[in-house]
Amino acid sequence: MKSFTTLIKGARLIVEECMKVERGDTVVIITDSEHIQVAQALSGACWAVGTSPVIADITPQVTTNSISIQASMEPPANLAAAMVNSDVILITAVMEWANRFAHVDPVRQSCKRGARIASVEEGMGEWDLTLEDIFNTVKRTEKIIQAVEGAKKVRVTSPSGTDVAISVEGRPPLKIVPIKGKGVMMGPIPLWGEVAYASVEDKTEGRIVFDGIMLGVGVPGSLKNAIELTIKGGRAVEIKGREEAERLKAVIKGSDENADIIGEFAIGTSEKEVYGSPSEKGMLGTVHFALGDNSHCYPGGQNVSRLHLDGSIRDVTVEVDGKKIMEKGKLVI
Numbered sequence: 001m002k003s004f005t006t007l008i009k010g011a012r013l014i015v016e017e018c019m020k021v022e023r024g025d026t027v028v029i030i031t032d033s034e035h036i037q038v039a040q041a042l043s044g045a046c047w048a049v050g051t052s053p054v055i056a057d058i059t060p061q062v063t064t065n066s067i068s069i070q071a072s073m074e075p076p077a078n079l080a081a082a083m084v085n086s087d088v089i090l091i092t093a094v095m096e097w098a099n100r101f102a103h104v105d106p107v108r109q110s111c112k113r114g115a116r117i118a119s120v121e122e123g124m125g126e127w128d129l130t131l132e133d134i135f136n137t138v139k140r141t142e143k144i145i146q147a148v149e150g151a152k153k154v155r156v157t158s159p160s161g162t163d164v165a166i167s168v169e170g171r172p173p174l175k176i177v178p179i180k181g182k183g184v185m186m187g188p189i190p191l192w193g194e195v196a197y198a199s200v201e202d203k204t205e206g207r208i209v210f211d212g213i214m215l216g217v218g219v220p221g222s223l224k225n226a227i228e229l230t231i232k233g234g235r236a237v238e239i240k241g242r243e244e245a246e247r248l249k250a251v252i253k254g255s256d257e258n259a260d261i262i263g264e265f266a267i268g269t270s271e272k273e274v275y276g277s278p279s280e281k282g283m284l285g286t287v288h289f290a291l292g293d294n295s296h297c298y299p300g301g302q303n304v305s306r307l308h309l310d311g312s313i314r315d316v317t318v319e320v321d322g323k324k325i326m327e328k329g330k331l332v333i
Contacts, residue, residue, distance in 0.1 A: 007041035010125035014090070015045040017131060018178050018189045019116050023050030025087040030079070030101075031055060032062040032093040038124050039092050046088075054082065062097050069216050069251050070306070073104050080106040089117040092124075095188070095278045096215055102186040103296045103308045117186040121279055129190060133272055137193035138177045140284070140331070141269040144195045145173045147325045147333050154265065155319040156287050159328070160226055162313050164206030164289075166265045168197040172299035176282070177269075185297050192282035193269030198294040198301030202234040204262040208289055212312030213280050217247040221276040227311065236260045236291060251309065252291065258305040263294030267318065267326070280312050285329030288312040 015021045027046050031039035039055050046053040056079050064071050075083070083089055083106045091098045098119035101107070110117055121127075148154065152169045156162055176187035176194040187194065208229040213222060227245045230238040237260075239249050252259045266281065266288050273283035281288040293308040294301030318326040325333045 004037070004041060006125035007038060008044060008125075010127065011038075011041040011045035012048075013129070013190060014042060014120055014124070015049065017134070019088055019090070019118065019180055021046055021049050021051060021088055025051045026085065027051050027053035027088040027090070028082045028086045029053055029055045030089070030091045030093065031057055032059040033057065034094065035092040038120065041124070042090055042092065042120070056082065058093075062093050065097055065100070066094065070254055073100055075104065075106055083107070083115070084109045084113055086110065086115055089115055091119040093119075095119070095122060096220070098188070099215065099278050099310065100308065103293055105296070107186050108296050111183050111185060114182040116180045116182055116184070118180050118189045119186065121188050121191055122277065127191060127272070129272055134178045134190060137270050137272070138179060141175055141177050141193050141195055143333060144267055144269060144325065144331075145175060148173065148195070148320050151320045153321055156313070157317045158209065158211070158313050159315055160211040160313070161209040161228065162207060162316070164204060164208050164231060166262070167200035167203035168265065169200060170300060171197045171200065173197060174298050188279060188282065191270055191272040192279060193284075194266050194282050195269060196264055196266035196298060198298035199262055199265040200234070201261055201263070201303050204231045204234045206231055208262075208311075208313070210311035210313060212275065212286060212314050213278060214244060214248065214309070214311040215278065216251050216307070216309040217244045219244055231262055234261050236262070248309070251307070255292070255307045256305055258303050259292045259307040261292065261303050261305070262289055263292050263301060263303045263305070263308065264288075264290035264298060264310070275314070281310055284331065285316065285326070286312045286314055287316045287318065
């Protein structure tokens with residue numbers, strides 16, 4: 001168990017630098033039983049800057065959602081009301097659950113009302129991280145946004161067999177970085193960086209091979225076996241692999257008619273993330289795609305689904321309208 005002093009060090013980074021919590025802010029901290037000490041440390045850091053935070057322990061919902069991928073992610077009405085009436089919302093819970101929670105209605109409503117909202121990554125107080133690292137992630141993210149601006153077609157290839165074309169024409173970027181501004185979409189902090197797009201729903205074509213992590217298939221770390229998707233007209237018309245692929249097919253089949261649409265395309269931008277956890281999606285050198293919903297979070301997204309399941313691809317090459325911006329996981333711009 002980490003010392004409270006160690007946790008407070010990380011909590012101050014989150015509260016003071018990433019979230020810019022100010023005296024008088026209304027703060028709610030959402031947690032589960034595994035992360036209650038982290039929540040208490042965050043609460044202490046908030047008190048130190050002059051706020052009176054509330055901690056909401058929603059362990060039963062986190063447990064239910066972990067058992068059943070089909071169970072509703074929407075929070076109870078009283079918690080939803082607290083969220084939309086808060087200036088700052090912090091989530092410290094199982095990371096896969098927190099990533100999925102980003103797509104519920106109260107998160108979107110809170111953003112519209114100008115809240116600053118983020119999930120806290122694992123290992124608080126033990127991050128090998130400086131403010132310069134955080135600023136570099138922001139700069140790198142903005143550089144990739146500029147490279148993709150105005151593009152019609154993006155092509156992604158990888159050593160594991162991915163070769164897919166995506167249209168982002170007319171779709172604004174979603175910048176997810178460790179410093180959270182008012183009304184900015186929820187994302188993990190403090191290591192994570194990402195540029196995400198609502199891919200044009202009927203324009204994705206080719207083969208996607210998830211060889212990193214895959215949410216929703218019961219694998220907490222790296223996939224043991226890759227999952228291969230054949231995409232036509234934006235939909236996954238075939239899914240091949242071993243047991244992980246079978247689980248993914250079952251989850252999609254048990255959801256709705258839009259769960260097989262490629263809703264999101266995103267590029268990781270952080271040099272501080274590592275392989276093998278949900279945070280891999282924010283790692284430089286990876287791309288991730290999501291099946292399902294892109295209407296809640298992503299500018300221009302039109303696909304409405306109960307699901308939003310991310311899978312990552314490692315060591316990618318990314319071409320934007322024929323120009324390489326990343327080659328075998330290395331940024332070349």
